[in-house]
């Protein structure tokens with residue numbers, strides 16, 4: 131059965147709809163009003179082979195903070211919901227993602243315990259109208275609601291656009307590996323019997 135989720139969330143600050151298919155081909159339809167975020171979500175979905183549709187509106191006249199963070203929350207919830215009981219999955223995924231001069235390590239554990247290990251210094255404070263400090267807000271919100279352990283660590287630095295791009299591509303590949311069904315995994319991949 132395709133592992134899918136469709137979620138909507140509305141507050142005074144943002145209105146967000148997400149549909150996610152973990153067993154897709156990397157197709158996306160994105161409308162958020164934050165072009166750099168759309169660029170990163172398209173990379174995550176393409177390299178994770180997830181189908182992703184996002185419709186998001188928010189108080190961008192204030193700044194992009196509420197929308198970016200809330201989208202991380204809803205995408206995390208959708209990921210957790212689409213995974214269902216986690217039976218038969220690989221559970222761990224990792225990638226060492228090169229992007230020209232940049233190299234980023236991404237590692238994921240579908241642990242059920244939210245945890246973000248982030249060592250991703252970003253030299254530029256802004257890319258276009260995108261505040262790069264929001265990358266950490268997005269990843270923290272996503273990892274918390276997806277209930278995963280996520281590490282993203284810079285191995286070789288350089289251009290800020292390249293660093294963030296390598297992080298989102300690497301996250302996509304690591305997630306794709308972690309959610310991949312493994313026919314030899316019997317039940318929940320944990321000696322505790324629960325995740």
Ligand SMILES: [Mn+2]
Pocket residue numbers: 169291295
């Ligand atoms: Mn790019």
